[in-house]
Amino acid sequence: MNSKISDVAKLARVSLSTVSRVLNKNKYVSPELEERVLDAVKNLNYIPDDNARSLSAYKSNTVGIIVPVLNDSISRFINSCSTTLGESGYDLMIGKSGGEIKNELELINLQLSMQVSGVILVSSHQSKRTAEILLKEKLPVVFAYNKAPVPRVHSRYFDNKKAASTLMASIPDIESRNINILSGPSDETISNIRIDGFLQIIGDLNNYELFSCDGTLKDGYLTAMKILRGRKPDVLVCVNDLTAIGAMRAAYETGIKVPDEMEITGFEGTTFFQISTPSLTTVIFDDHLLGRESARSIISLIKGNEEKEIDIFGYKILSAESCRLII
Numbered sequence: 001m002n003s004k005i006s007d008v009a010k011l012a013r014v015s016l017s018t019v020s021r022v023l024n025k026n027k028y029v030s031p032e033l034e035e036r037v038l039d040a041v042k043n044l045n046y047i048p049d050d051n052a053r054s055l056s057a058y059k060s061n062t063v064g065i066i067v068p069v070l071n072d073s074i075s076r077f078i079n080s081c082s083t084t085l086g087e088s089g090y091d092l093m094i095g096k097s098g099g100e101i102k103n104e105l106e107l108i109n110l111q112l113s114m115q116v117s118g119v120i121l122v123s124s125h126q127s128k129r130t131a132e133i134l135l136k137e138k139l140p141v142v143f144a145y146n147k148a149p150v151p152r153v154h155s156r157y158f159d160n161k162k163a164a165s166t167l168m169a170s171i172p173d174i175e176s177r178n179i180n181i182l183s184g185p186s187d188e189t190i191s192n193i194r195i196d197g198f199l200q201i202i203g204d205l206n207n208y209e210l211f212s213c214d215g216t217l218k219d220g221y222l223t224a225m226k227i228l229r230g231r232k233p234d235v236l237v238c239v240n241d242l243t244a245i246g247a248m249r250a251a252y253e254t255g256i257k258v259p260d261e262m263e264i265t266g267f268e269g270t271t272f273f274q275i276s277t278p279s280l281t282t283v284i285f286d287d288h289l290l291g292r293e294s295a296r297s298i299i300s301l302i303k304g305n306e307e308k309e310i311d312i313f314g315y316k317i318l319s320a321e322s323c324r325l326i327i
Contacts, residue, residue, distance in 0.1 A: 014113070019037050063090050065094050072271050163267075217246045221246030248264055266280045280318075
């Protein structure tokens with residue numbers, strides 16, 4: 001009895017489309033999966049037929065989206081993507097990488113094996129390897145929140161550097177005040193871009209110090225507590241709203257009044273700035289707009305239309321109680 005492609009898939013513990021991708025050698029499959037499929041083909045003495053080859057041409061009506069985390073901003077982004085895709089008859093397949101390149105590659109492999117029609121990628125690290133795999137696939141792809149690390153890949157993102165430099169330049173008497181900057185993870189691209197923007201304004205001054213944390217509420221609190229045990233800064237500029245809220249809690253517990261004795265800024269415009277006391281000065285990005293435009297772009301690319309490679313979106317500086325600004 002002749003073996004079938006379903007027998008190969010069962011023995012290799014993979015999908016039918018993954019077997020087809022290996023046999024046709026025109027789609028990326030991880031070395032581990034490829035080895036399992038080829039071993040199964042050999043063990044079953046399987047001879048490919050036209051049905052196996054036709055699977056490679058199939059495309060589902062699904063768009064894959066891969067994100068590092070499911071936080072407030074990303075949730076708004078996904079909701080807008082889902083709405084826009086749904087209006088055009090597309091489903092959404094969501095994967096969370098945890099910010100790990102290995103997980104990101106595995107999720108891409110999974111989504112490709114499910115024959116998604118396109119991919120929207122939110123990557124913390126701008127992985128060149130990831131981009132090159134998607135280019136090789138000749139599959140429509142949009143990098144969101146970050147610029148793609150290679151040419152010929154479409155990108156939709158906010159102007160984080162300009163927003164950061166504008167925020168820093170809006171702080172009055174910046175040259176004569178003691179500034180502390182609370183960054184995010186050192187390997188996170190967007191955090192580093194924001195730091196570059198801050199330093200564009202004060203990089204030549206000797207009145208600032210840079211502190212690193214992991215970008216979370218807890219570490220923002222713990223890092224701020226360490227800072228406040230030493231020399232209290234006049235202004236604490238935080239790379240996101242979570243660390244700013246954590247820093248405000250540390251200031252409260254140490255008896256430092258915000259903004260009278262120390263001013264604090266956030267960044268991103270998450271829902272936290274709306275409920276903090278005092279109200280948080282921050283940068284606001286429109287995640288809904290980015291979601292809609294990323295989804296609209298991927299739909300257009302799937303249909304074979306031309307799209308501009310890069311689209312950069314603006315921001316709004318919100319001057320609130322935690323830090324007075326000149327804007």
